[in-house]
Amino acid sequence: MTHFRSTLSRPLTTPNFHLRLLLLSTLKNKEVTHTTMSFSSSPSPSPSTTSTNPNKDNESLEKLTQALKYHNQTKHSFTKYARGPHGLDWANQPNPFRRYISAPILHLAHDNPVDSTPLYSSLFLSLPPPKPITKTSISHFFYNSLALSAWKSTGFSTWSLRVNPSSGNLHPTEAYLIAPRIESLSDSPFVAHYAAKDHSLELRATIESEFFAELFPENSFLIGISSIFWREAWKYGERAFRYCNHDVGHAIAAVSMAASGLGWDVKILDGLGYKDLEKLMGLEIYPEFETPEKPIKGKFPEIEFEHPDCVLLVFPNGVNEFDVNTQSLSLAINGFPNLEWKGKPNLLSKEHICWDIIYRTAEAVKKPLTVDNTFSIDPFNSSGVCGEGCYKGFTLGEVVRKRRSAVDMDGVTVMERDTFYQILLHCLPSGSTSREKQKRQMALPFRALDWDAEVHAALFVHRVNGLSKGLYFLVRNEDHFEELKRATRSDFKWEKPEGCPDNLPLYELAMGDCRQVAKQLSCHQDIAGDGCFSLGMVARLEPTLRDKGVWMYPRLFWETGVLGQVLYLEAHAVGISATGIGCFFDDPVHELLGLRGSDFQSLYHFTVGGPVLDRRIMSLPAYPGPDVDA
Structure with missing residues (x-):
């Protein structure tokens, strides 16, 4: 954790006496420590816990x-930060790019003019007519959501930036495309990992054609999102679980905005459980990770596993009258472990530190399958205009890629x-x-x-x-x-x-x-x-x-x-x-x-x-990037 110099001794200046006293009472000294979170030892029943089974309630x-x-x-306090590494182990900085070695590459199109997208501000009022699913539209979708946006260089250091932001630019978030047959990409429905560095897809498996035809509306596909906790924990220690989930939210919004520019709508399939997501994205290939009793350092390649977070349904805007049967979908996904999964995940670091509380918490908050979950598409509600003139006339592509x-x-x-x-x-x-x-x-x-x-x-x-x-x-x-x-x-x-x-x-x-x-x-x-x-x-x-x-x-x-x-x-x-x-x-x-x-x-x-720009840092195009991982 970066050390910050204390400024609490500085006087607080404010023209309002009431607020000045309020702030002073909050920050009057450095003796502020963690407070114990209060919760009853006998919680009131809720829909998720009401049961005649006491074991379930205890669990x-x-x-x-x-x-x-x-x-x-x-939590951080004025006198103590949450536990993290003492300094950064640069020799074991995780590779920011997950690759599936020997998986077939499905090349995406690189002709992605950002000025061809709709005006950014217009999308909050209504979505354009939906584009068909093609190699070009899928390429544009990833280019404006999860792709690299630039390379930066100064001195001997080079690093990449992405359209979706990340805490510390560490990018724990990985993405998967589960799609029907797409001409010039795959002759069969398939599961593929998105490789941001090359703006390409790594084919993980092909699936039965009935999967999409029977379960989803026409011209729809799925985006799976997973997290590699180790990438964030390398720098931030125990607080990394928070940051990984911030990044999942950033990715969901990035996917939604890019989809909107193509006339596509997005909805999380939140009835599915953790095991469904793991099977759907082919993440059962990772060895079981046994959480130690305390933080420990060593060689733990299994700590680089991907934790499945969610799956998003992307479908044509305006197609609102359909239902996704969660139980039928879960049954179909049960057959995915029998698919021929291709590719071996690359190693990200030689040595690791396991912050045990991250993995205990991730286990505790895994979502179960909820077959009674009602899937519904709400009507598109537009956002009001108060100062339309404040926007600079940027297109969606210009905004998301220059962020x-x-x-x-x-x-x-x-x-x-x-x-x-x-x-x-x-x-x-x-x-x-x-x-x-x-x-x-x-x-x-x-x-x-x-x-x-x-x-x-x-x-x-x-x-x-x-x-x-x-x-x-x-x-x-x-x-x-x-x-x-x-x-x-x-x-x-x-x-x-x-x-x-x-x-x-x-x-x-x-x-x-x-x-x-x-x-x-x-x-x-x-x-x-x-x-x-x-x-x-x-x-x-x-x-x-x-x-x-x-x-x-x-x-x-x-x-x-x-x-x-x-x-x-x-x-x-x-x-x-x-x-x-x-x-x-x-x-x-x-x-x-x-x-x-x-x-x-x-x-x-x-x-x-208003940002302060560092003129010492040179900006380079996102593609093609350097051959060696930064």
Whole structure:
């Protein structure tokens, strides 16, 4: 973990006495430590645990306990960071590219003009007519979602960037295409691994033609997403499980946005269980990994296994009247282990460190098959327009491929109020052109998710012209509004700010200069206070795990990743930049908001503003890249 110099002794300056006292009371000294997360030893029944079987109830409680233990243990505090490596073992830095050695290569097209895609802002209003599934459209889909976006070079160092962002640029996320026959790619339906470095597909197996014809609508395909925990744990230690799931969310949103440009819709098939996903993506080939009793260093090639996260159905926009029978799909997938799987996964590192709590938690939150899960396609809800003129006329391809994570913010750039409101309108899960309250995720790209919104945003506004500096709150599920008011500080205002659109549930909490406190809460990083605004994503945590199942724990991080991807793209579409912040002091954030216990927890931070460009770094084309893995 990078060491950050303490700045807590600096005075907090704010024109508002109330907010100054509030911040001082939160950050009055360095004696802030982890607080114990509270949960009852006898949980109230929920749909996922209500049973006459006490063994099942005990098992559910043990899994919930493990998830909350992980969350608590991996918090950062002012005096102690979550456990991680002492320095970086560069000799064992994981290879960022998974390859399946000896698997046949299916070459994708490299003629991908970004200016042929629709205008970025238009996609939030309606989707274009769907393109047919061809080698060209599949190539464009990957090029604008999961491909390399550039190579960077300075001195003797060279590294790649991707369209989908990743914590530390470590890219634990892998992707699989499960598709029907596609002319010039495969004469049979197939499973293939996407090899980002070459922008190609590695054929893993061919499957029966009836698989797609009997289970899915015409002109649809599947995208499987998996994570290699070791890639993140190499740098971040125990907190890596959080970051891997942020990245899953970023990937889901990247896939959804690229699909939208081709007139395709996306929906997670969340009825499937962990074992179904493992079989579907051919990930049973990895040897069983036995979790040790404590963190341990050594040669553990089995730690490089891929953890199956989710599978997304990609289908033509407008084809809403169909059903996916989860039980029939699971039965069909049961035959996948008998397929002839091709290719052997490459070794990523020679030596490893196993952070045991990551693997115990991943085991606890595995999702079971839920055959009673109802698959439904919600109507496309458009997002409202408040400041359409703020967009720079970029196409989707230009925005997604030029997206970068800002390393520093200039501390000068000022955002117009309408631009700020426009960005937040695109952060709403239900869209903003209808009068229904925010709850169900029906707007792009949140509509890919299969649950009601559980993530909100506490915003630190620094430089928005026409809007007072201070602390604000965006309520993304309005069923939580009263609960949030009760859970936070009693003296918060909860008033709509000046000029705020009626359909934007944004509220003032307290006014004052928050730049210094934003930096301090985000591990003393200047970038959190030097932008136009920053935020912490606050999820309804323990009640969600109790009501819906402990397997929702990673999904809450996925939702933050989807929201973060929108912030990335919105920032670039209006001509500035953004970056995700995984390092923050968890409980001091909760203290600032007045939150107690584990009902609401901050899961991810973000900052948006004017970037500082490093002129020493040279940018090179994504393809063709260097021969040697960076």
